[in-house]
Amino acid sequence: MVEFAGHLPGLAAAEVEWRMLDFAAWGESVQVSVPVLSEAQALALAARVRENARSYLKTLSVAQIVVTIDKAVARLLDRDDPLRQKLEAILPIVTGYDRETVRLGLSGYLRTFRAPQLQRFLTEDFANPGMLDAFQPAIKGGFTRAYGPELLLHIWAGNVPGLPLWSMISGLLVKAGTIGKVASGEPLLAGWFAQILAEIDPKLGECLAIVWWKGGDEASERIWLGEADTIVAYGGNDALAAIRNRVPITARFLPHGHKIGFGLVSGAVLDTRNAGPLARLVAHDVMRYEQQGCYSPQMLFVERGGKVSPREFAALVSGELASFARTHPRRALSVAEAAGVAAWRSAEEMRAFDETGRAVLGDAGDPWSVVCVEAAEGLAPSGLNRTLKIVAVDSLDAVVPLVASHRAFLQSVAVAAAPEELFRVAALLGEAGVTRICACGRMTAPEAGWHNDGRFNLLDLVTITEIEQSAELAAEGFAPYVD
Amino acid sequence: MQGIRPTMRAFGKAWLDVTEAQIIEALLAFIDRGEATEAAFEEMALAVFAYQFAHNQPYRRFAIQRGRTTLTVRNWRDIPAVPITAFKDLTLSCTPPEQVERVFMTSGTTQGGVRGKSYHPTLAVWDRSMLVNFRQRFMQGRDRIAMGILFPDEEAMPNSSLAHYLSLAKRECGSADSEGFIGPDGLDLGRLIAGLERAETSGEPFALLGASYSFVHLLDALAAAGRRFALPEGSRILDTGGFKGQSREMGADAFYDALSAALGVPRRACINMYGMTELSTQFYDDGNAFCPPVKSGPHWIRSRVVDPVTGRDVPEGTTGVLAHHDLAHFNCVSAILTEDAGIMVDAGFKLLGRVDGADSKGCSLAVAEFLKAARG
Numbered sequence: 001m002v003e004f005a006g007h008l009p010g011l012a013a014a015e016v017e018w019r020m021l022d023f024a025a026w027g028e029s030v031q032v033s034v035p036v037l038s039e040a041q042a043l044a045l046a047a048r049v050r051e052n053a054r055s056y057l058k059t060l061s062v063a064q065i066v067v068t069i070d071k072a073v074a075r076l077l078d079r080d081d082p083l084r085q086k087l088e089a090i091l092p093i094v095t096g097y098d099r100e101t102v103r104l105g106l107s108g109y110l111r112t113f114r115a116p117q118l119q120r121f122l123t124e125d126f127a128n129p130g131m132l133d134a135f136q137p138a139i140k141g142g143f144t145r146a147y148g149p150e151l152l153l154h155i156w157a158g159n160v161p162g163l164p165l166w167s168m169i170s171g172l173l174v175k176a177g178t179i180g181k182v183a184s185g186e187p188l189l190a191g192w193f194a195q196i197l198a199e200i201d202p203k204l205g206e207c208l209a210i211v212w213w214k215g216g217d218e219a220s221e222r223i224w225l226g227e228a229d230t231i232v233a234y235g236g237n238d239a240l241a242a243i244r245n246r247v248p249i250t251a252r253f254l255p256h257g258h259k260i261g262f263g264l265v266s267g268a269v270l271d272t273r274n275a276g277p278l279a280r281l282v283a284h285d286v287m288r289y290e291q292q293g294c295y296s297p298q299m300l301f302v303e304r305g306g307k308v309s310p311r312e313f314a315a316l317v318s319g320e321l322a323s324f325a326r327t328h329p330r331r332a333l334s335v336a337e338a339a340g341v342a343a344w345r346s347a348e349e350m351r352a353f354d355e356t357g358r359a360v361l362g363d364a365g366d367p368w369s370v371v372c373v374e375a376a377e378g379l380a381p382s383g384l385n386r387t388l389k390i391v392a393v394d395s396l397d398a399v400v401p402l403v404a405s406h407r408a409f410l411q412s413v414a415v416a417a418a419p420e421e422l423f424r425v426a427a428l429l430g431e432a433g434v435t436r437i438c439a440c441g442r443m444t445a446p447e448a449g450w451h452n453d454g455r456f457n458l459l460d461l462v463t464i465t466e467i468e469q470s471a472e473l474a475a476e477g478f479a480p481y482v483d
Numbered sequence: 484m485q486g487i488r489p490t491m492r493a494f495g496k497a498w499l500d501v502t503e504a505q506i507i508e509a510l511l512a513f514i515d516r517g518e519a520t521e522a523a524f525e526e527m528a529l530a531v532f533a534y535q536f537a538h539n540q541p542y543r544r545f546a547i548q549r550g551r552t553t554l555t556v557r558n559w560r561d562i563p564a565v566p567i568t569a570f571k572d573l574t575l576s577c578t579p580p581e582q583v584e585r586v587f588m589t590s591g592t593t594q595g596g597v598r599g600k601s602y603h604p605t606l607a608v609w610d611r612s613m614l615v616n617f618r619q620r621f622m623q624g625r626d627r628i629a630m631g632i633l634f635p636d637e638e639a640m641p642n643s644s645l646a647h648y649l650s651l652a653k654r655e656c657g658s659a660d661s662e663g664f665i666g667p668d669g670l671d672l673g674r675l676i677a678g679l680e681r682a683e684t685s686g687e688p689f690a691l692l693g694a695s696y697s698f699v700h701l702l703d704a705l706a707a708a709g710r711r712f713a714l715p716e717g718s719r720i721l722d723t724g725g726f727k728g729q730s731r732e733m734g735a736d737a738f739y740d741a742l743s744a745a746l747g748v749p750r751r752a753c754i755n756m757y758g759m760t761e762l763s764t765q766f767y768d769d770g771n772a773f774c775p776p777v778k779s780g781p782h783w784i785r786s787r788v789v790d791p792v793t794g795r796d797v798p799e800g801t802t803g804v805l806a807h808h809d810l811a812h813f814n815c816v817s818a819i820l821t822e823d824a825g826i827m828v829d830a831g832f833k834l835l836g837r838v839d840g841a842d843s844k845g846c847s848l849a850v851a852e853f854l855k856a857a858r859g
Contacts, residue, residue: 095844158845185844236852260848292845333792335802335824339838340850342791342804343568343822350572353544364549365793381850409848409856 003090005187006035007194007210010048016041019212021184025096025332032094034187034212039223042211046179046227049209050151053177057207058148062122062132065172068204070115072196077110083192087161095159095186096331101288102161108445109162113169117448122173124449125458132174132462141469146462148174149252153228155243157215157235159185160293165193166452167232168208174461178208179224187212215239222246230254230461254460256453259294259411260381261443262301262403264396264425265313266417270306275316278416281441282388283320285414286368287328288444291384295412295436295443298382300390301399310392311359314372318361321368321386330367330386337385344383345369379403396421400428407433411453414440503578503604506534506813510608510783513810514615519782524810527783528559531810531817538577542816545569549794560787564794564806564818567761570599575815578604583814587644589760590727601644601760601815609763612811613648614655616781620767621721621754622656625688628719630661631678633670633693633701644760645724649692657690665697672704679712679746688717691746695722695755698742699730705745713747720748723756735774757834761819763811766831779831784809788827791820791838802826804838 008016018033037045057065075081079088091102111117122129126146128136135143152171156164164180168190171178180190191210198205213220215235221243225231230252233243240255247253263282270278285297300317302310333341345364348371352358357374368386377391379402393399396417403410410433415422426437435454436446451457476482513519513527533553536543542565546552549563556562565575570589574580583602591598603609622628630653635643637650653661664675682689691698698720705711720742726732733741739750751770757778758765764784768776780786787796788803797803805825808818824835 160845163846234846237856238852256846258846258848258852260853289845292847294846294848296845296847298847335791335804336838337844339791339804339822339824342820343566344850346566346820347568347572349545349548350541350566350569353541353573360548365795367792381848381853384847384849409853 001029001090002031002033003188004033005182005191005210006212007191007198007205007208008035008037008045009052009198009206009209011037011041011045021187023094025093026098028093030090030093032187034182034184036213037211037220039219042220042223043227045209045211046151046224049177049179049207050227052203052206053150053175056203057172057177058175060175060204062129062173062175065175065204066115066118066122068197068201069113069118069169069172071200072193073110073113075196076193077107077114083196087189087192090188091161091186094188095161097159097161097289098328098331101328105288105444106162109165112446112448113165118169118173121449122458124451125456135465135467138466142472143467145465146174146459147465148176148462149228149230150177151228151230152176152178152461153224153231154178154180155221155231155233155235156181156190157183157185157233157239158292159183160289161186161189163234163293164190167457168193170457170461171232172208174458176230176461179228180208180210181224182210182212184212184215216242218246225251232256232461252460254455256294258409259453260299260379260406260409261293261295261297261412261414262299262379263297263414263440263443264399264417265300265302265440266396266415266421267303267306268418268421269416270302270308270313272307274416275306275308275313278440279313279316280320281439282317282414283324284441285443286317286321286386286388287324290331290386291382293444295446297412297414297443298384298388299379300388301393301396301402302390303396304392304394310374310390311372314359314361314370314390317388317390318368318370321370321388322362322366325367325386333385341369341383341385341387344387345371348389376402379406396425397428399425400432403429403434404432410434412436412438412443412446414438414443416440501530501534501537503814506531507605507608510810510813511611514608514611514781514783517782524782524785525559527810528562528808528817529556531813532556532559532562534813535577535816539575539816541569541573542575545573559785559808560796562808562818564789564808564820565816566820567599567759567822570601570761570815571597574600574602576602577814578602585647586642587647587760588642590643599760601763601812603763604814606647608811608813609647610651612764612781612783613651616765616767617652617656619781620769621652621690621719621756625656627656627658628688628690629682629685630657631675631682631689631691632661632663633665633691633697634663635665636663639667644758645694648758648765652692665693670697670700670704672701672708675701676705676708676710679714682714682718683712686715688719689714690719690721691748692721694724694729695738696724696726696730698722699726699733699738702741702745703730711745711747718746718748719752719754720746721754721756723758735771739771739774759807759819759821761812761815762807762809763813764809775833775835777828777831778834780807783811786825786827786832788825788832789820794820799827802835805832805834 017036021032092099131146135145138144232254234256359372361370371389546563551563583604585603587601589599637646640646751772753771766778766780785808787806791804805821805823824838825832
């Protein structure tokens with residue numbers, strides 16, 4: 001089975017060099033052809049997308065763009081649609097995530113891009129989204145209008161299905177000519193989404209391209225970085241630093257680095273009625289996408305003093321992870337990933353020999369691992385792939401100093417607490433640099449219109465043009481109807 | 484060996500009575516016997532395991548946690564392999580550590596300065612293991628050879644197993660004019676060039692041994708000086724340890740091509756030694772004409788390729804993580820799980836690089852990047 005990745009308006013498949021990427025999982029394999037463009041082709045494509053966006057996309061109203069995206073998303077949500085069926089069949093092989101995780105993850109994620117959610121998304125960033133279409137009166141006087149980039153380059157990373165759609169849709173909403181560079185770990189979805197858009201509105205399909213180059217390929221990267229006026233990039237800090245070094249000083253660079261998520265459970269909620277369901281939600285967050293997402297939890301701080309102790313809660317979470325291992329089997333790990341899991345687990349085992357307050361739950365061969373620690377311990381990554389450390393604390397306030405030194409890596413936190421405590425703790429977490437607080441079980445499904453990494457995802461892309469009041473008043477003096 | 488064999492299999496507890504002296508004597512004899520069948524290796528491995536299980540308390544706890552005791556282990560492959568990171572966290576020694584003759588430590592480059600320690604109550608076994616194997620695999624029939632050492636000596640680095648290895652090689656197998664070329668100020672290029680010139684004109688084979696990164700420094704220095712040598716027939720090179728951030732990284736082919744071009748030693752005479760502080764025995768290849776070459780060790784060490792999560796052998800021909808079982812490492816633990824990827828082949832294994840720094844496939848922060856940031 002060979003699938004083609006990318007979306008290259010104006011270029012015929014035969015004109016382009018293709019490279020084959022091999023994927024295998026769950027006993028099946030698939031080959032994905034990714035395009036390798038020459039410098040001339042890349043430059044021509046950039047010019048074409050920029051020009052098409054200028055002459056067409058920027059003439060559409062935001063409302064029209066929302067309608068088109070909504071139609072495309074509706075197709076991907078329709079389980080009878082052939083493309084949706086293809087996604088469900090192929091993404092598990094490409095990413096290794098199990099079928100149910102891909103199916104549920106896709107639906108849950110795509111649902112946040114329907115028309116009402118897109119409108120919410122727009123109003124989160126623009127008090128009056130009409131300023132994307134025309135000059136709007138400003139409160140201070142004069143008029144303002146927002147313009148998206150002429151050419152917006154997305155450099156995606158990782159294999160969590162669908163993540164590229166997030167920034168791609170943001171770019172389209174601000175009418176940016178769009179180039180997306182897919183990751184070798186999941187090269188398909190972005191290109192297919194672009195093709196659906198092109199089927200619904202062929203002219204809009206000419207305003208975006210989906211390309212590929214090998215991550216870190218400096219020569220290719222330089223070509224594209226030289227063309228774009230705004231760059232959104234995902235990846236580890238080393239990769240981002242390398243990209244930033246090549247970004248022209250006049251371009252806007254918006255990096256999204258790797259993040260570490262965690263959870264807080266108040267002792268007050270840990271009674272025998274809540275503990276079981278809560279443990280299932282925590283395990284769900286750990287299981288979903290094998291902790292590969294920036295929003296995935298790698299540590300859980302549990303307050304002592306509840307009817308269910310942190311150690312007992314750790315046992316409940318372990319039980320739920322064991323049950324998920326049957327319904328949602330862990331994806332096959334590479335040697336390096338398996339070594340990462342084993343190294344994390346065995347290091348914890350070693351420490352458990354010398355400390356009474358440290359327990360490693362489950363067997364070494366289990367497809368999950370939970371470690372429970374009685375002494376306060378600072379935030380640190382787990383071994384990923386369903387490995388979680390549960391740290392007992394005397395109060396939720398005690399968590400803040402344990403995470404504060406990692407400010408640059410903070411993003412999502414799940415909190416299970418009563419309202420008063422939720423808001424009190426949220427204020428402390430926000431101060432420490434946390435940008436998203438959600439319920440347990442929702443960590444991997446940010447709500448529509450969320451502010452990824454605490455930024456204004458649309459506003460960060462635009463520039464504002466202002467007609468100052470002086471120009472407006474002066475113009476009155478030049479009007480033909482002036483007295 | 485005769486005196487202790489009867490108690491070995493059926494009465495695990497009796498091994499509490501086995502003395503260190505008896506184990507050492509048995510091991511020296513085992514190394515000297517020239518070869519060992521699977522059964523003979525297994526017999527010795529179970530004996531050494533029983534000794535370690537009795538006297539090395541952290542290892543005993545580790546083994547019990549893995550459900551492996553002297554009562555349940557029947558096969559050398561079932562002896563639980565300790566991840567090498569444990570040498571940093573635990574004191575793995577059958578003898579009280581303050582009583583040992585020598586402690587070898589890792590360089591501490593991989594984990595924020597924490598150094599793994601191997602305790603040696605005597606170096607008799609370590610030295611015998613090294614020399615018997617070195618003579619066979621590197622000396623290849625020669626009694627002595629003129630050596631140049633590209634590494635600090637044992638006095639400068641008393642806790643370095645590599646410094647000891649190279650000092651021992653020079654003392655036992657080097658001719659009288661052998662010398663070390665790394666001093667307190669680094670590579671003494673002038674003296675080394677003079678040494679290489681002498682070797683070139685002498686017509687006698689010359690051996691250059693040292694850390695892989697020191698060879699990179701040498702290559703760069705020779706290139707800068709515009710010097711090339713054609714060492715006499717029979718000359719050889721031994722490099723070990725990789726580049727460890729001490730020099731620029733080079734691909735294996737580029738590295739051996741450059742060595743061969745700069746020194747006139749064919750790639751088949753460029754031998755890479757694979758050793759670890761956490762072992763008392765080394766592995767060698769038979770030259771690097773083709774990379775990656777097959778590595779193998781002597782009859783008192785055996786290797787497996789395992790799934791690091793389950794610890795079980797992976798199917799043949801599949802990549803996994805290397806686990807070594809070194810009988811000579813008797814005072815610490817004999818079975819270790821490395822952080823090196825490998826694949827078993829007919830005559831040994833191929834080494835495929837380190838596996839410690841797995842990045843996440845998505846956008847979650849993984850340990851490697853976190854540690855890097857924490858170190859600043």
